[in-house]
Amino acid sequence: MMGSYRVRTDLALEATERFTEENVEIRGVEVKEDYNEEKDIRTTVVKIRTENGAKTMGRPQGNYITIEAPNLSVPDEDYHREVSEEVARHLRQLIDLDSDKSILVVGLGNQGITADSLGPHVVENMHMTRHIIREYGLKGLGEEKMHCTSGIIPGVMAQTGMETSEIVEGVVSEIKPDVVIAIDALAARSVKRLNRTIQITDTGIHPGSGVGNHRVGLTEENLQVKVIGIGVPTVVDAATIVHDSMAHLLDALEEAEQKEFLEEMIPPHLHSMFVTPKDVDETMKYLSFTISEGLNMAFAQN
């Protein structure tokens, strides 16, 4: 009902909810949900198949895998391993890892802001192999096959004076990886998804997404190489929460004529704020560890 105001979400799953609530099937979009009851992990795959579907969904054609794992922000080692394996499984489907691949992991975000530090943490936790392979060769390492991993933490524009995409383009042109994996902290629409949802997509990172609101995307079009985006929602736009509450109130009051009024009431400064859980530092540790383990597993030689 409040569809006129496009609330911000980086999760494709949440973008479908607008429609599924109304029992509408979106043409050109396929949604498949799978729930593993024992492990309490729900995986939803949204496939945007046509240009039309992309337009309706407000994001490019491609695959969007969302792993919802309620205990992700809790220190349960076994559970985290399950989720890491789920991440690895999907990556192996998106990237052909049968032959050796060179993979560049990009840790987007700002280390100085806890809620935006997911990407850097992931890169720090990963095992990089590129320099070892170059030093000793596969034979020297006693391996027949080994993926070549490297990583960069590009920083943010206020620190570097450069668009993140410029830095990554430069490194890609030098390193020539087969795949770029960009990790980023995302904005969700719903508070209940924070820190417990992982989105994996083969469409890369798009302008306006992420906690830091990237101005230029990291996509196959820009980088001339396949780009996988992995994100976890760690913030909700403050404006979204206000909007949702007010929309809910208005619905209840059946005051349909008040919508325009509502738009004007969201104070503009709220758009430069975010909402973040008070225990964000704890969960950040668990999350980054889980994703980096998933990457380590996916690219382990076997």
Added chain:
Amino acid sequence: MMGSYRVRTDLALEATERFTEENVEIRGVEVKEDYNEEKDIRTTVVKIRTENGAKTMGRPQGNYITIEAPNLSVPDEDYHREVSEEVARHLRQLIDLDSDKSILVVGLGNQGITADSLGPHVVENMHMTRHIIREYGLKGLGEEKMHCTSGIIPGVMAQTGMETSEIVEGVVSEIKPDVVIAIDALAARSVKRLNRTIQITDTGIHPGSGVGNHRVGLTEENLQVKVIGIGVPTVVDAATIVHDSMAHLLDALEEAEQKEFLEEMIPPHLHSMFVTPKDVDETMKYLSFTISEGLNMAFAQN
């Protein structure tokens, strides 16, 4: 009008606004405002003088000085010096610094959460003299008079397993300072006060205040020594923002009967979130520097 819902604020100034909006004088409470136009610094002193005034205001008797300095989160060195001097001036009024004093500075908050890291940053920036005085003596240092400063960053309960107050009580019983100065990041009611307001009070730190919501206060009653609290609002309760927007809407709709309904609509999980500006890491640096300089100035020998 929405007075039935007590929104959270750690600023005494904001607690008076409920009344001043309605042009009500609060019995037992004195408010004096001073605006320095040239420097663009507004200082408001709220004096709660009676038990009755304390009850109405929801906080203990004492002095609450609020320095509002709009450019505090901007890197302007001269402006910051002005504010530091203002802080120092008020401290000299609250603490009798004519004779040598021993001062323990307590940096409350969680270093791992940017918005809660004000206190630790302040302690890190300060010059401590206690160990130097004990080593060389005043004569050895060529000084006739010198305040003895020491500081502690007690951490938070999830890290230590102890109430912060327990740690501080222990250190106070050992060090026996004349004054404790507790620095903390606060919650404001209004987004526009974030990171540009400094509150100084001789009533210490009270239960339920601060970003981390202290469960036990740091007060003269508990510590048996004078306690000055210095705080800067760095967060606004997410629930407050929702509440304010909805109240504003309801007022406009003149739906007075909907108030009770409103209370029920604030989702409980919002109470464990906070709203924080996206550039919080930058401003944190400026703020902590400004306050620690104010302290350094106040306790410098002269």
Added chain:
Amino acid sequence: MMGSYRVRTDLALEATERFTEENVEIRGVEVKEDYNEEKDIRTTVVKIRTENGAKTMGRPQGNYITIEAPNLSVPDEDYHREVSEEVARHLRQLIDLDSDKSILVVGLGNQGITADSLGPHVVENMHMTRHIIREYGLKGLGEEKMHCTSGIIPGVMAQTGMETSEIVEGVVSEIKPDVVIAIDALAARSVKRLNRTIQITDTGIHPGSGVGNHRVGLTEENLQVKVIGIGVPTVVDAATIVHDSMAHLLDALEEAEQKEFLEEMIPPHLHSMFVTPKDVDETMKYLSFTISEGLNMAFAQN
């Protein structure tokens, strides 16, 4: 032969080597070595039994357990678990954990200096239970028995203006734990022991020990409560390395008359330097994790 120059070591094991090299038995001192070949972990227990032995050894009466584990600075999870269990086993022998105990862990050292940050890291990694027990009680937690753990990172004197021991004394007088466990980074004499040796002692921490050279000890005498010290050598005194090399050279040259000359040649500024491995940040992570896991295991209810 070079015995006239007392090189600095915080390891009791190294203090015995002076004598064992010369096949001398030290009266009042008992040394028992155990080597687990399969696990490649060597444990040496040095018991100083008499006042005379203490004098010869230059450290107080008590038990000194040294665990030498060559792979400790390598990321091998299984190996680290073995060492954690070894640490836990010895702690259970030193502390009677049959009845509930209240344990205060003190993370000594300077977080700002990588090689001195062991203690703080250990406290950060530990699970603290004190606040949970106080909140819910054992019955509420469904436990019959549970050790009560708390921790503090006291910082260093240049930051706090207080002796570390003053802070700890204050907290102990407030919390009244049954045992204090103080974790610290140590200085070794031999480069080959760095980051691969853990010393556990029931004599606490003594003046002049640790990377930061504590001026006052944390001992049962001072704190009126049992104190276990756990340390890992992370630095070697720069002067020691120079001394050893020169002594070795002199021995080879059979220039016995040059000893006095040697003492004068160690430049005094070297005493304010330390030698540290280039990969100290990596190993710090593994080590602190291993020790904190050992503590977690020891105090887990069972």
Added chain:
Amino acid sequence: MMGSYRVRTDLALEATERFTEENVEIRGVEVKEDYNEEKDIRTTVVKIRTENGAKTMGRPQGNYITIEAPNLSVPDEDYHREVSEEVARHLRQLIDLDSDKSILVVGLGNQGITADSLGPHVVENMHMTRHIIREYGLKGLGEEKMHCTSGIIPGVMAQTGMETSEIVEGVVSEIKPDVVIAIDALAARSVKRLNRTIQITDTGIHPGSGVGNHRVGLTEENLQVKVIGIGVPTVVDAATIVHDSMAHLLDALEEAEQKEFLEEMIPPHLHSMFVTPKDVDETMKYLSFTISEGLNMAFAQN
């Protein structure tokens, strides 16, 4: 006399000392010293003019400016400003700043190791303008002229799997700056130069230099753009200290025939250690601030 063993130093000044001690003039090398007594700042300019001079000195042709400022590791704001101005002055001579320049600052080193974190700290402290100029244009900013500054912290190979030079080459090919300024922590030969000496050179950064021992250089030849290297010695090779002490001893003993023996005696593991002052974290702050202020001054529009 001990010339056969090439001790490691990144300072050209120290490379000349071998010769000046012996009162030898080095052909093709010009050394000019200037001492400002009032300010207590000594500036030495070493110009390597010929291929022959480069061979003798073991480093490429070019200018090496060394600023020795004994109080650099002490918190004296005025003194630091003097040194910043000295740095700015030399940069203005090495770079033609009459017309607008685009400058990329590269912060080399490892943030996780205090002694190697100079470069990252400098980049963090600098004001970057590139994104602002691109956003608003010079006219929009009310400026006629403004240098365009950007910066990157490339990390180290163990974290990224890439040679630092690969990352920088990529970014340079994308950004196309006029000048690259690479900041790095260096190794000195003499303990007394640590943290009080700044070297500026127009020859860039060369393989084998820096605390982290770069394997590939950042030079005009590699990057196809002018490269200024700025470094501060923060470590001395542990092997150097041992070597120097032993050489000194041997000289005294007049045991010239023992030299070969000496080479064999430096334990190989020492080459993976470094010597660092115990207060390295404090001085790091002062140093990085001083250099970044020098850069800020040099590139400020005026």
